[in-house]
Amino acid sequence: MKKLNPVPKIKNFATEQSIRLSEKTMVETENVNTFLLGIGELSLFIRQIFKETFSRRFEFKEFLRQCYEIGNKSLPLIAVTGAIMGIVFTIQSRPSLAKFGAESMLPSMVAISIIREIGPIITALICAGKVGSGMGAELGSMKVTEQIDAMEVSATNPMKYLVVTRVIAATLMLPILVLFSDAFGIFGSWIGANMKGDVHIVLYFFQAFGAIEFMDFFPALIKTFFFGAVIGVVGCYKGYTAGRGTESVGIAANSAVVISSLMVIIVDMIAVQITDMLQ
């Protein structure tokens, strides 16, 4: 019986594998390329925002309208969420503190947690969903229906009118919303504490705020400006660069929420590290 030569088979196998590998490499390279291009485009977009922010003729009326849209219209949602967050957090924490006989620490512990972390992050994530998706969808549909082009031929800079106003409004409104969220959170915490006890509101707030120091409040407030900026920039970028079809409006809104939520968490992580280094 003739013995089969294995060399051609091995050669074929090696060729197939190298073709497959090169194809996979090409796909991966393309993905990396797209990602890097995206980063580059976003950087140019941010640079443009800075440039337009400090150039003449600020669209003040539109800025005020955006502050109203972002701030005032988000307030009921933020207030309800903040209060519920305070109630739940208090109810969940109470048994653990009771085990150690530290039930009296409840107001200060809840207040510090809410002010330092829970208030800012929950508010930012809610705004990423509400405001970020709104910006992505609104600007995306304006792009699809040629409203942005119409603005441009009306000798109006759409970047200045639509993007700069929204980004600044989001940057300034988010800290205010966080302050409201913190206040409603602590109020909710008092309600939670009163479900199994009887604490006077003044005493509860006195204990809660008595434990809070400058470094609990100030870094937490500063990072919320960055949260707002991230939500505004990502929402506007996704809407402004949306494709031409109606499908791209949905994609813009969806990716605005996903990316801005992720970015908020990343910014939070960096902010916590910096605060930790400063303390």
Next chain:
Amino acid sequence: MMNLQTDSRENVSVVKTPLEPMIEINNLRKSFGAQEVLKSVSLKLYNGENLVVLGKSGSGKSVLIKCIVGLLNFDGGTINVLGNEVGSLNIKQLDELRMKVGFLFQSSALYDSMTVKQNLEFPLKRIRREMKEKEINEKIQEVLENVGLASALNKMPSQLSGGMRKRISLARTIIVDPLIVLYDEPTTGLDPVTSDEISALINEVQKKYKTSSIIITHDIECARATANRLLMLKDGEVYLEGKIEEFNKSTDPLIKSFFK
């Protein structure tokens, strides 16, 4: 009911003076990636005329007029609008040029979040900054009456029909008294009666505001009603240019397919 004159093109005496090009395009080229949309397009738009640009979908008609107002950058050739080379203008100069060129978008492009009045105020407050509130209101009333929609002042775009949106969009275009108006598919998506009304309105605007226009369309009835001169694009190049009679008489299969 709006008061429109539906006179034929022959009755509109607009190209009697020595021919003065408002727009002059030479060898315009524009590609999107590997796809070459405009290969070499040259045309002239003379003072006071309506130039209708015909062509199949995807032949680059809309791209052509978007290049004219600088909404799209072009790859080669020259575009001269009112003596300005569009390719060499900076943003400020381009904005100044855009104040003299009106653009009617295919999708009407009314700002959804604004009322009709706010839509009309928007370009006026930016382009005619010297105007006082009273003058602005009078101008808005005037253009709304001209398009037959004076009662729509406080309506939102979502409350308007397709034809009404088109008319408001036209009102927004002409409110700044442009010298040139570029119409991108003005009758697309409208019923025949409304299409005829829009075509008549285009003629009315030409007469009243003494505009020169490029009308992008594949609606032959609109072309017949509005054209002083026609130009057909095919595969990114000018296929035929001439008067409506020349197009009507043509034995070319492509032209005949349009002018059945």
